[in-house]
Amino acid sequence: xxxxxxxxxxxxxxxxxxxxxxxxxxxxxxxxxxxxxxxxxxxxxxxxxxxxxxxxxxxxxxxxxxxxxxxxxxxxxxxxxxxxxxxxxxxxxxxxxxxxxxxxxxxxxxxxxxxxxxxxxxxxxxxxxxxxxxxxxxxxxxxxxxxxxxxxxxxxxxxxxxxxxxxxxxxxxxxxxxxxxxxxxxxxxxxxxxxxxxxxxxxxxxxxxxxxxxxxxxxxxxxxxxxxxxxxxxxxxxxxxxxxxxxxxxxxxxxxxxxxxxxxxxxxxxxxxxxxxxxxxxxxxxxxxxxxxxxxxxxxxxxxxxxxxxxxxxxxxxxxxxxxxxxxxxxxxxxxxxxxxxxxxxxxxxxxxxxxxxxxxxxxxxxxxxxxxxxxxxxxxxxxxxxxxxxxxxxxxxxxxxxxxxxxxxxxxxxxxxxxxxxxxxxxxxxxxxxxxxxxxxxxxxxxxxxxxxxxxxxxxxxxxxxxxxxxxxxxxxxxxxxxxxxxxxxxxxxxxxxxxxxxxxxxxxxxxxxxxxxxxxxxxxxxxxxxxxxxxxxxxxxxxxxxxxxxxxxxxxxxxxxxxxxxxxxxxxxxxxxxxxxxxxxxxxxxxxxxxxxxxxxxxxxxxxxxxxxxxxxxxxxxxxxxxxxxxxxxxxxx
Amino acid sequence: xxxxxxxxxxxxxxxxxxxxxxxxxxxxxxxxxxxxxxxxxxxxxxxxxxxxxxxxxxxxxxxxxxxxxxxxxxxxxxxxxxxxxxxxxxxxxxxxxxxxxxxxxxxxxxxxxxxxxxxxxxxxxxxxxxxxxxxxxxxxxxxxxxxxxxxxxxxxxxxxxxxxxxxxxxxxxxxxxxxxxxxxxxxxxxxxxxxxxxxxxxxxxxxxxxxxxxxxxxxxxxxxxxxxxxxxxxxxxxxxxxxxxxxxxxxxxxxxxxxxxxxxxxxxxxxxxxxxxxxxxxxxxxxxxxxxxxxxxx
Numbered sequence: 001x002x003x004x005x006x007x008x009x010x011x012x013x014x015x016x017x018x019x020x021x022x023x024x025x026x027x028x029x030x031x032x033x034x035x036x037x038x039x040x041x042x043x044x045x046x047x048x049x050x051x052x053x054x055x056x057x058x059x060x061x062x063x064x065x066x067x068x069x070x071x072x073x074x075x076x077x078x079x080x081x082x083x084x085x086x087x088x089x090x091x092x093x094x095x096x097x098x099x100x101x102x103x104x105x106x107x108x109x110x111x112x113x114x115x116x117x118x119x120x121x122x123x124x125x126x127x128x129x130x131x132x133x134x135x136x137x138x139x140x141x142x143x144x145x146x147x148x149x150x151x152x153x154x155x156x157x158x159x160x161x162x163x164x165x166x167x168x169x170x171x172x173x174x175x176x177x178x179x180x181x182x183x184x185x186x187x188x189x190x191x192x193x194x195x196x197x198x199x200x201x202x203x204x205x206x207x208x209x210x211x212x213x214x215x216x217x218x219x220x221x222x223x224x225x226x227x228x229x230x231x232x233x234x235x236x237x238x239x240x241x242x243x244x245x246x247x248x249x250x251x252x253x254x255x256x257x258x259x260x261x262x263x264x265x266x267x268x269x270x271x272x273x274x275x276x277x278x279x280x281x282x283x284x285x286x287x288x289x290x291x292x293x294x295x296x297x298x299x300x301x302x303x304x305x306x307x308x309x310x311x312x313x314x315x316x317x318x319x320x321x322x323x324x325x326x327x328x329x330x331x332x333x334x335x336x337x338x339x340x341x342x343x344x345x346x347x348x349x350x351x352x353x354x355x356x357x358x359x360x361x362x363x364x365x366x367x368x369x370x371x372x373x374x375x376x377x378x379x380x381x382x383x384x385x386x387x388x389x390x391x392x393x394x395x396x397x398x399x400x401x402x403x404x405x406x407x408x409x410x411x412x413x414x415x416x417x418x419x420x421x422x423x424x425x426x427x428x429x430x431x432x433x434x435x436x437x438x439x440x441x442x443x444x445x446x447x448x449x450x451x452x453x454x455x456x457x458x459x460x461x462x463x464x465x466x467x468x469x470x471x472x473x474x475x476x477x478x479x480x481x482x483x484x485x486x487x488x489x490x491x492x493x494x495x496x497x498x499x500x501x502x503x504x505x506x507x508x509x510x511x512x513x514x515x516x517x518x519x520x521x522x523x524x525x526x527x528x529x530x531x532x533x534x535x536x537x538x539x540x541x542x543x544x545x546x547x548x549x550x551x552x553x554x555x556x557x558x559x560x561x562x563x564x565x566x567x568x569x570x571x572x573x574x575x576x577x578x579x580x581x582x583x584x585x586x587x588x589x590x591x592x593x594x595x596x597x598x599x600x601x602x603x604x605x606x607x608x609x610x611x612x613x614x615x616x617x618x619x620x621x622x623x624x625x626x627x628x629x630x631x632x633x634x635x636x637x638x639x640x
Numbered sequence: 641x642x643x644x645x646x647x648x649x650x651x652x653x654x655x656x657x658x659x660x661x662x663x664x665x666x667x668x669x670x671x672x673x674x675x676x677x678x679x680x681x682x683x684x685x686x687x688x689x690x691x692x693x694x695x696x697x698x699x700x701x702x703x704x705x706x707x708x709x710x711x712x713x714x715x716x717x718x719x720x721x722x723x724x725x726x727x728x729x730x731x732x733x734x735x736x737x738x739x740x741x742x743x744x745x746x747x748x749x750x751x752x753x754x755x756x757x758x759x760x761x762x763x764x765x766x767x768x769x770x771x772x773x774x775x776x777x778x779x780x781x782x783x784x785x786x787x788x789x790x791x792x793x794x795x796x797x798x799x800x801x802x803x804x805x806x807x808x809x810x811x812x813x814x815x816x817x818x819x820x821x822x823x824x825x826x827x828x829x830x831x832x833x834x835x836x837x838x839x840x841x842x843x844x845x846x847x848x849x850x851x852x853x854x855x856x857x858x859x860x861x862x863x864x865x866x867x868x869x870x871x872x873x874x875x876x877x878x879x880x881x882x883x884x885x886x887x888x889x890x891x892x893x894x895x896x897x898x899x900x901x902x903x904x905x906x907x908x909x910x911x912x913x914x915x916x917x918x919x920x921x922x923x924x925x926x927x928x929x930x931x932x933x934x935x936x937x938x
Contacts, residue, residue, distance in 0.1 A: 026876045028878040029875070030879075033880070033882065034748045034837060034883075035745055035839045036881045036884075036886050037903075038903040038904050039879055039888045636893065637894055
């Protein structure tokens with residue numbers, strides 16, 4: 001039970017006041033009467049001359065005290081939390097990025113830990129507590145602990161992460177655990193910087209943080225080509241309720257650029273531009289706020305950006321002579337084409353093979369180390385795909401959603417003779433004719449493979465606009481440009497790192513000292529399960545082998561380098577590295593206003609009191625006070 | 641007439657006209673009713689136990705030597721052959737004693753002043769007695785005893801009113817002592833009228849016992865103010881007894897007022913018991929009631 005308006009407990013001073021009225025002797029008017037024979041009074045009243053008198057236990061006194069106490073409690077609006085027949089509690093502890101805010105003098109997460117410890121200390125005998133810490137995914141900290149000391153130990157060393165919070169999975173886990181118990185209370189300890197969830201009416205909320213907490217953030221850093229160099233645009237957002245000012249410092253590579261000043265009103269944002277930066281170097285921006293009280297979250301005060309990576313793919317065409325392929329491959333951007341005959345091909349395989357894509361025209365073996373395009377393979381099998389006999393395909397039909405067929409118009413394409421392809425596991429058909437597959441792509445033996453089941457000379461495809469587009473799509477899928485990294489990465493985001501065709505291993509290493517790595521695939525195997533931030537700073541993280549590579553989850557903002565080892569050490573370019581910028585800004589986490597995630601509107605919370613189906617006792621107490629006053633009136637009428 | 645406490649008496653001269661002149665004239669036509677035969681001095685207008693020469697026949701008795709021959713009923717002798725003598729009732733003069741309580745407790749009531757009410761009623765009864773050829777004596781007791789020697793005739797009405805107007809209120813009442821002094825002054829008293837608020841039961845009984853011992857026909861005129869019969873009070877009060885000076889602090893509640901009324905009724909019941917025991921009568925007089933207008937009297 002708690003009070004909605006605890007300040008009204010001052011009304012309770014009426015209780016000693018009432019007692020004082022009974023102790024102090026009232027001032028009486030004096031009157032002479034013929035006789036006091038018929039008036040009754042206590043002897044002490046007759047004789048005493050002191051200003052106070054002995055407190056006598058009168059029924060009126062007790063009734064008035066009861067009425068005053070009822071009114072006091074009613075004014076303070078106590079609430080009783082119904083619907084919690086069980087004594088057990090499941091605590092959802094928010095450990096997302098916004099819990100790093102320091103608006104309380106300490107971090108919000110530290111305050112949240114104190115709240116959880118207080119809940120643990122108030123556990124009744126026989127009650128149990130389960131604590132689930134969560135950011136983007138839930139983590140069991142302690143399960144059904146009956147001893148508060150066990151909870152205290154489990155909470156030690158727990159730190160917030162830099163990830164955005166997601167309440168949904170944590171709530172699902174809590175409800176799943178709750179079904180194994182007797183309808184436990186589910187308490188969310190959070191600052192509310194979470195995406196609203198549905199059906200959270202039974203969720204009790206304990207908020208931490210000041211509602212007026214201010215924060216200024218670097219919301220973005222973008223690079224674009226400008227002349228011979230590049231230009232950087234920095235976005236600054238003021239999430240506070242007051243105006244703020246400061247500077248943004250920018251460095252391009254090792255060169256420090258001129259700082260720019262900014263001044264923002266409440267809720268405003270601005271864009272700062274550096275037009276003349278040297279080309280091809282990563283850029284870092286740092287935010288400085290004049291008033292430190294306007295910036296309570298340091299996570300989003302730095303941003304990085306890296307220029308677009310250019311990588312030329314080396315393609316080996318193994319063919320007895322195919323003018324269409326040679327010409328088409330030669331005009332593809334970012335592609336270096338090499339050619340050999342089928343007789344020379346085995347000898348190349350025996351040496352330092354450094355071709356990322358091999359185009360086998362009229363061959364189906366041997367498989368090259370990297371990706372491969374098979375054109376008109378002979379009957380047989382290619383890495384799980386069976387190549388059958390020839391048939392005369394009628395009209396071609398492209399599979400919807402195929403990555404190979406983007407912008408490819410097959411309506412004007414005719415094939416005189418093609419082989420029947422039977423895709424196995426890991427393969428997907430792209431073009432079919434009369435129910436038979438003519439073109440397919442897939443992965444086999446850790447390699448990306450595409451099979452064109454027809455001879456270009458038996459088709460009018462090379463004469464159609466679809467041919468260069470189809471070939472470009474095929475090459476792009478076989479060798480993804482720039483590792484398919486997204487433009488914006490934030491901590492906690494799962495980054496799918498595409499393996500280059502010749503990749504032997506993929507590692508991630510930090511460039512800036514602030515970078516902390518966290519490998520999402522091994523989340524459940526982290527030894528200390530209570531520590532959300534158990535990544536090892538400065539250590540390399542191996543994403544592959546095995547292939548396909550595991551997703552990479554950056555745990556902190558910073559600049560990272562993804563290194564793919566390709567081929568053998570004899571090849572001079574055996575390592576391909578790409579820089580990735582991870583920025584800590586997330587709109588929901590950087591806005592430090594305390595909100596209610598149970599509400600779809602995300603309305604702000606003004607009270608930190610828990611609101612789990614509370615039932616106010618104010619009405620009941622007021623009715624009790626009224627009843628007591630009526631009884632008191634009746635008793636007073638009878639002169640007691 | 642002067643009152644001790646002018647602050648409790650809004651009328652600066654309440655005794656200036658105890659009775660209106662017209663009312664005095666009308667009262668002279670009234671007589672005091674006496675329920676028992678008077679035993680006072682001869683020559684009055686009151687019926688007596690004694691036989692005498694009055695007109696009213698009383699009884700027959702056999703003739704004994706020495707009786708006056710003119711009282712022999714000769715007609716009876718003619719019929720019966722025996723001498724019988726006719727006896728007639730004698731008429732005597734009654735002596736009325738007015739005993740007025742002038743203690744401090746009677747100096748109360750404001751507009752309905754108990755003492756003034758007692759003096760008015762005493763004056764009225766006294767006028768009736770004097771106009772009815774009875775003798776009248778008066779006594780008053782409070783801080784000191786005042787006595788009025790027995791008077792007779794209409795001409796004494798002025799002296800009666802002068803005596804009553806000269807009384808002051810104060811002190812503690814001693815009705816029995818005052819009665820004893822008055823009886824010493826007027827030993828032939830036959831009727832006693834006591835004007836008092838009768839608050840002290842012990843003193844009242846003592847007075848009644850003394851009156852009964854003297855064979856007086858006693859009437860207690862119980863003077864009470866309306867404020868005493870139905871107190872109208874609210875809040876916190878400190879009540880001071882007018883005679884003893886005792887102080888009582890009260891919080892007026894309905895329950896307290898109810899208890900007051902119960903005690904008052906109980907007190908009156910005890911007074912009635914005393915009157916039955918000692919052959920007296922009690923007449924309640926509300927000092928708030930206005931005296932009757934002369935024209936309203938028959």
